[in-house]
Amino acid sequence: MNATQTVRFFSGENIPLEMHKVRVVQKLFLPPVEERLEAIRRAGFNTFLLSTREVYLDMLTDSGTNAMSDAQMGAMMQADDAYAGSQSFARMQKAIEDVLGKRHVLPVHQGRAAENIIAQSYVKPGNVVPMNYHFTTTLAHIQVNGGKIVELLCDGALDITSDNPFKGNMDIAKLRAVIAREGQNVPLIRMEASTNLIGGQPFSLANLRQVRQVASEAGIPLVLDASLIGENAFFIKQREDEFKQASIADILLEMCAQADIVYFSSRKVSSSRGGAICTNRGELFDAMKALVPLYEGFLTYGGMSVREIEAMAVGLRETTDEAVIGQSPSFIRYLVERLQAHRIPVVTPAGGLGCHVDAMGFLPHVPQQQYPAGALAAAFYLISGVRGMERGTVSSIRDENGNDVLADAELLRLAFPRRVFTLSQVNYVEDRLHWLHTRRELVGGLRFVEEPAVLRFFMGRLEATSDWPQRLMTAFRADFGDSL
Numbered sequence: 001m002n003a004t005q006t007v008r009f010f011s012g013e014n015i016p017l018e019m020h021k022v023r024v025v026q027k028l029f030l031p032p033v034e035e036r037l038e039a040i041r042r043a044g045f046n047t048f049l050l051s052t053r054e055v056y057l058d059m060l061t062d063s064g065t066n067a068m069s070d071a072q073m074g075a076m077m078q079a080d081d082a083y084a085g086s087q088s089f090a091r092m093q094k095a096i097e098d099v100l101g102k103r104h105v106l107p108v109h110q111g112r113a114a115e116n117i118i119a120q121s122y123v124k125p126g127n128v129v130p131m132n133y134h135f136t137t138t139l140a141h142i143q144v145n146g147g148k149i150v151e152l153l154c155d156g157a158l159d160i161t162s163d164n165p166f167k168g169n170m171d172i173a174k175l176r177a178v179i180a181r182e183g184q185n186v187p188l189i190r191m192e193a194s195t196n197l198i199g200g201q202p203f204s205l206a207n208l209r210q211v212r213q214v215a216s217e218a219g220i221p222l223v224l225d226a227s228l229i230g231e232n233a234f235f236i237k238q239r240e241d242e243f244k245q246a247s248i249a250d251i252l253l254e255m256c257a258q259a260d261i262v263y264f265s266s267r268k269v270s271s272s273r274g275g276a277i278c279t280n281r282g283e284l285f286d287a288m289k290a291l292v293p294l295y296e297g298f299l300t301y302g303g304m305s306v307r308e309i310e311a312m313a314v315g316l317r318e319t320t321d322e323a324v325i326g327q328s329p330s331f332i333r334y335l336v337e338r339l340q341a342h343r344i345p346v347v348t349p350a351g352g353l354g355c356h357v358d359a360m361g362f363l364p365h366v367p368q369q370q371y372p373a374g375a376l377a378a379a380f381y382l383i384s385g386v387r388g389m390e391r392g393t394v395s396s397i398r399d400e401n402g403n404d405v406l407a408d409a410e411l412l413r414l415a416f417p418r419r420v421f422t423l424s425q426v427n428y429v430e431d432r433l434h435w436l437h438t439r440r441e442l443v444g445g446l447r448f449v450e451e452p453a454v455l456r457f458f459m460g461r462l463e464a465t466s467d468w469p470q471r472l473m474t475a476f477r478a479d480f481g482d483s484l
């Protein structure tokens with residue numbers, strides 16, 4: 001009864017059938033390619049700087065862009081406005097206890113605010129925090145507090161093409177070695193569900209249990225970043241034998257039971273806004289709680305509106321529904337398989353969060369110093385109106401000599417916000433990427449013209465190294481006639 005739910009087609013085709021209907025819609029616009037060329041130039045070839053009015057499918061991120069359910073919208077209407085002791089908070093606390101199994105809850109305005117509070121409470125100068133892999137904001141908060149990170153991904157986790165079902169696993173021998181070397185210098189161990197920056201790749205419960213074992217032996221708290229826990233639970237059910245018959249609700253509880261502290265961004269996990277830190281250990285809760293009124297708001301709202309709190313409570317309960325959390329992974333897998341059939345290089349196995357196109361494989365003639373992932377993101381927007389995100393050297397930094405620190409991988413990430421796109425829209429993405437791949441030699445590189453010193457990928461501006469955008473547009477017109 002709990003086996004993974006699928007509907008098979010008579011045709012034998014592998015179609016991810018939508019288990020929802022669309023009742024509120026937003027009109028989209030697809031400006032013609034000439035206007036898209038103007039738009040991407042105005043945006044300095046940086047998709048962050050496009051206006052949504054210029055974008056057909058917004059695949060920049062899943063953060064705060066998942067579709068909300070009718071039940072979430074309904075709950076927002078009966079929110080209990082109160083500075084302290086709100087019933088909305090009581091409902092959120094109950095939802096966290098039921099779904100994640102943690103009794104003590106600290107509300108925060110989004111995921112990075114949880115990271116701020118955890119890092120300020122536990123990370124001291126010179127500390128080392130072992131983790132499977134970093135997330136941008138996590139790393140920043142640990143560094144701001146004087147700490148360092150060590151990344152302990154299993155072997156092969158960074159390979160683009162792989163059949164390892166759990167690339168997010170931690171290398172346990174390396175974890176033991178770090179703890180043996182650093183001793184008291186390790187304040188926390190951090191595991192991230194559906195490891196974001198390596199392509200939404202999950203860890204297994206067997207691996208998480210081993211990390212728990214090491215943490216217990218060393219007496220170090222284990223922190224779980226649960227921002228993308230739903231998709232990780234879905235993959236555990238699909239890929240880990242022990243859990244084939246388990247319910248998603250039971251898998252979520254078992255995952256959280258391994259961790260001393262669980263935190264999350266509600267912009268992702270519960271298709272709402274806000275975030276929280278939760279634990280069953282009173283002394284950990286007490287060590288952090290004073291920072292919530294200081295940075296966020298009173299302990300029963302933490303910087304969130306009560307409507308968001310209600311939406312989070314309902315959204316968390318919906319995370320136990322396989323049809324909800326399986327929606328984006330199944331669409332991502334569909335697109336990944338189609339792109340592979342066209343021999344377009346993509347990160348495999350298909351993960352959560354988005355489809356990740358390997359820009360160095362796609363554009364082998366563009367040197368990494370000319371930002372192939374940024375060039376591919378700009379070129380793809382130009383020929384499709386679809387906005388993805390650069391995850392490569394533009395998102396990296398420069399060293400003390402002013403040279404680019406080349407990224408581990410150059411990826412174009414096409415995010416799949418939950419239950420937002422239709423399958424024909426996914427077919428459009430496939431079709432345009434396929435065309436671009438046949439014309440890939442037309443795409444050239446980029447160089448910075450305005451480069452902020454920190455987090456340059458958000459606001460930096462670039463230009464093309466030649467007239468390639470113009471030539472790509474001309475090729476599009478020649479092949480597609482008067483099509484948008």
Ligand SMILES: *Cc1c(COP(=O)(O)O)cnc(C)c1O
Pocket residue numbers: 063110111112113135137138192196225227228265266267268275
């Ligand atoms: C998005 C994200 C965060 C940060 O959450 P925000 O709500 O954007 O501040 C932290 N960890 C992971 C894994 C994330 O995906």
